[in-house]
Amino acid sequence: MSQKINGVKGMNDLLPGELGGDMAPVEVWQHVERTTRELFARFGYGEIRTPMVEDTALFVRSVGEETDIVGKEMYTFEDKGGRSLSLRPEGTAPAVRAFIEHSVANQEPLTRWYYIGPMFRYERMKTGRYRQFFQIGAEAIGSREAAQDVELMDMVVQLLEALGLKEVSLNLNSLGDDACRPAYHQKLVEYLTAHREELCGDCQRRLETNPMRVLDCKNEKCQAVVQAAPNILQFLCEPCKAHFDEVKRKLDALGVKYVVNPKIVRGLDYYTRTTFEFIAAHPALGTASTVGGGGRYDKLLKGLGGPDLPAVGFGLGLDRLTLLLKESGQKFSTPPDVFIAVADEGSGDAAFALASKLRREGLKVEFDTRGGSLKSQMKRADKTKARYTLVLGQAERESGKGQLKRMADGQQFPVALSEIVQTVRSAPPA
Numbered sequence: 001m002s003q004k005i006n007g008v009k010g011m012n013d014l015l016p017g018e019l020g021g022d023m024a025p026v027e028v029w030q031h032v033e034r035t036t037r038e039l040f041a042r043f044g045y046g047e048i049r050t051p052m053v054e055d056t057a058l059f060v061r062s063v064g065e066e067t068d069i070v071g072k073e074m075y076t077f078e079d080k081g082g083r084s085l086s087l088r089p090e091g092t093a094p095a096v097r098a099f100i101e102h103s104v105a106n107q108e109p110l111t112r113w114y115y116i117g118p119m120f121r122y123e124r125m126k127t128g129r130y131r132q133f134f135q136i137g138a139e140a141i142g143s144r145e146a147a148q149d150v151e152l153m154d155m156v157v158q159l160l161e162a163l164g165l166k167e168v169s170l171n172l173n174s175l176g177d178d179a180c181r182p183a184y185h186q187k188l189v190e191y192l193t194a195h196r197e198e199l200c201g202d203c204q205r206r207l208e209t210n211p212m213r214v215l216d217c218k219n220e221k222c223q224a225v226v227q228a229a230p231n232i233l234q235f236l237c238e239p240c241k242a243h244f245d246e247v248k249r250k251l252d253a254l255g256v257k258y259v260v261n262p263k264i265v266r267g268l269d270y271y272t273r274t275t276f277e278f279i280a281a282h283p284a285l286g287t288a289s290t291v292g293g294g295g296r297y298d299k300l301l302k303g304l305g306g307p308d309l310p311a312v313g314f315g316l317g318l319d320r321l322t323l324l325l326k327e328s329g330q331k332f333s334t335p336p337d338v339f340i341a342v343a344d345e346g347s348g349d350a351a352f353a354l355a356s357k358l359r360r361e362g363l364k365v366e367f368d369t370r371g372g373s374l375k376s377q378m379k380r381a382d383k384t385k386a387r388y389t390l391v392l393g394q395a396e397r398e399s400g401k402g403q404l405k406r407m408a409d410g411q412q413f414p415v416a417l418s419e420i421v422q423t424v425r426s427a428p429p430a
Ligand code: HAM
Pocket: 089, 090, 091, 092, 093, 121, 123, 128, 129, 130, 131, 132, 133, 134, 135, 137, 138, 139, 267, 268, 290, 291, 292, 293, 294, 295, 312, 313, 314, 315, 316, 317, 318, 319, 320
């Protein structure tokens, strides 16, 4: 027997119904995607689709060489032309690259984009953390104002509301800018250096490369050290403080709840000023509780050779959102309206044609292409949870009439074969 080949570790198959194991059924994914598209359109965001693969340098220069994402987690390879390419680990850098490449700034003063698609990070896997995962992301380029930050956070809040996801809290912070962050950085390094021996091995290394990441290390020993670390918010310069105050004021005015959390430093280097994370307190996610994060990146466009424009955005983990929704017990798959069963051999073609016609007219119709006995077809009808069954045999063909059987209670509805759609649509629920 040939050996079977499995999918790549950390990359999941999404299957319909109950077939997909731990992952949420694909119908849940479709529901989240549909809800997102509808809602984001209301906010004036247009969809972009960028390639899954980019020049490696794009991520090195934006996400940052010293980050875990670029340093340890990227799928990087050389193509046949000797170029270093990487599977995208996130969506902001590709969006900015596309914005610059298509000279979008010359065509509109304020750009609002969103994307839904797979990202790739070679991470240690667990529930809610995968090597291919999906993000819903949005980026707004061109506005420096706090209103833009708040519009994005409001969009996430409204999405979570529309999905019926509660127990997600918005954590808000500011990382300052080039004017005020260096002084904070220096104080933090001094403090952490004095506690170096108490930090985990990773954080001892981070102290040299990316000290702010020590603040969000999950290790208990590091958490204890971080408790008394200098607070970034006390170091903000006047303009950064004014921006942060305005963000909070506008969130309050919209009635959006948040907690200020100076430990929200994010794992990517491009942030300035506002940063935020949406954190879910739900056992289904274990420690992978951050369902989304984002912030301002006012220096990134210029840093990637583009115009000097401010920007802000977020990314949501679609895998995590769907896991939460799966737990919520809501149902997203709709059963067939009608199952067409064949009563005798001579009626197969007519039943097949009737199923086709009803689908054209808008019904969701099941038909067992394997044929088989009426009994086995009825079993199949039960299994598909079809609302109605119609058995087509010689008598029905000759009279042009049949019986629609409502599966929930067995009640029969006489129907002209030419009027099945109207009858199904108007029949009262069982
Ligand atoms: P991020 O925090 O790296 O930000 O990722 C955003 C979200 O993607 C996370 O909060 C999490 O829900 C999900 N995520 C990340 N890694 C994984 C994984 N291995 N498995 C499952 N889900 C994961 C960004 O990527 C930024 N580009 C967000 C942004 C947009 N900032 C500004 N604009």
